[in-house]
Amino acid sequence: MNRRGLFITGTDTGVGKTRVAAGMAAALRRLSAEGRFPAAEIRVWKPVQTGVVSAGHCDADSFRLAAEGGLAQNPRDIATLTYAEPLAPWMAARRTGETIDYAALLADGRRRLGDGDFLLVEGAGGLAVPITDTKLIAHLAAELGLPVLIVARAGLGTVNHTLLTVALARHSGIRVAGVVLNGAAAHTEADRLSVEENAEMIAAFGEVPVVGTLPWTEQADGASSPDWIDTMITRLDWTTLLGE
Numbered sequence: 139m140n141r142r143g144l145f146i147t148g149t150d151t152g153v154g155k156t157r158v159a160a161g162m163a164a165a166l167r168r169l170s171a172e173g174r175f176p177a178a179e180i181r182v183w184k185p186v187q188t189g190v191v192s193a194g195h196c197d198a199d200s201f202r203l204a205a206e207g208g209l210a211q212n213p214r215d216i217a218t219l220t221y222a223e224p225l226a227p228w229m230a231a232r233r234t235g236e237t238i239d240y241a242a243l244l245a246d247g248r249r250r251l252g253d254g255d256f257l258l259v260e261g262a263g264g265l266a267v268p269i270t271d272t273k274l275i276a277h278l279a280a281e282l283g284l285p286v287l288i289v290a291r292a293g294l295g296t297v298n299h300t301l302l303t304v305a306l307a308r309h310s311g312i313r314v315a316g317v318v319l320n321g322a323a324a325h326t327e328a329d330r331l332s333v334e335e336n337a338e339m340i341a342a343f344g345e346v347p348v349v350g351t352l353p354w355t356e357q358a359d360g361a362s363s364p365d366w367i368d369t370m371i372t373r374l375d376w377t378t379l380l381g382e
């Protein structure tokens with residue numbers, strides 16, 4: 139199967155996975171419309187989301203991926219599972235008396251990958267987040283056969299978090315496409331320098347490209363293509379992302 143896609147994970151919850159996934163979706167959609175990206179459709183998938191009451195709620199990742207990515211997909215189709223408790227999927231499901239049918243979730247992902255479009259998948263939290271009592275988000279990314287893009291914070295502490303995430307990805311047999319540092323406080327020269335030094339350490343010790351540094355900006359929409367997205371897209375190795 140021609141697996142054309144990218145799994146977007148993070149070093150934590152709240153690091154900007156949705157922001158990056160939506161920004162990529164909007165940019166790739168524009169490139170596709172201009173005939174500069176070899177996929178007719180750009181689609182997003184949120185396998186499981188927690189902390190929201192419904193996939194159509196404006197706070198839901200499924201809603202934000204569609205809105206910020208400028209996508210026509212129905213948010214209710216973007217997310218497969220939605221749980222109210224803001225917890226790891228395993229626990230959020232258990233709070234409702236359910237267990238997640240991992241095989242069905244994986245099959246849904248493989249179906250979505252099968253139509254030859256380009257699929258951006260957003261995980262839940264980081265890679266070591268439980269989906270069931272035996273499966274983590276890392277298992278899902280590995281068994282979908284997709285490379286991961288790691289969204290990490292830009293400041294102090296991110297080197298450890300990012301290198302741990304890279305190590306788990308590789309231990310799980312997942313290719314790491316790159317790292318994006320999010321929330322670079324561009325207020326002072328010292329901040330900018332420390333972000334560059336964090337990127338240098340992550341690249342050196344993780345043997346992974348830091349493909350983007352997101353400034354902390356308020357606006358997020360599918361209309362504009364911020365510079366960081368264009369830089370990131372040019373730095374990614376598309377031969378691996380478009381499937382051999």
Ligand SMILES: Nc1ncnc2c1ncn2[C@@H]1O[C@H](COP(=O)(O)OP(=O)(O)OP(=O)(O)O)[C@@H](O)[C@H]1O
Pocket residue numbers: 148150151152153154155156157158199262263320321352353354355356357358
């Ligand atoms: N570069 C940025 N500039 C301004 N706000 C940002 C930026 N990145 C993320 N945010 C905001 O920070 C919050 C967390 O970002 P986001 O929801 O993308 O994280 P996440 O990793 O997807 O979280 P979750 O684990 O819940 O899915 C959101 O309110 C988002 O709008």
Ligand SMILES: C[C@H](N)[C@H](N)CCCCCC(=O)O
Pocket residue numbers: 151152187188189223224225226227262263264266267
């Ligand atoms: C609720 C949050 N926004 C995410 N949907 C789920 C994050 C799970 C994190 C689990 C953990 O690492 O402790």
Ligand SMILES: [Mg+2]
Pocket residue numbers: 155156157199260
């Ligand atoms: Mg998110």
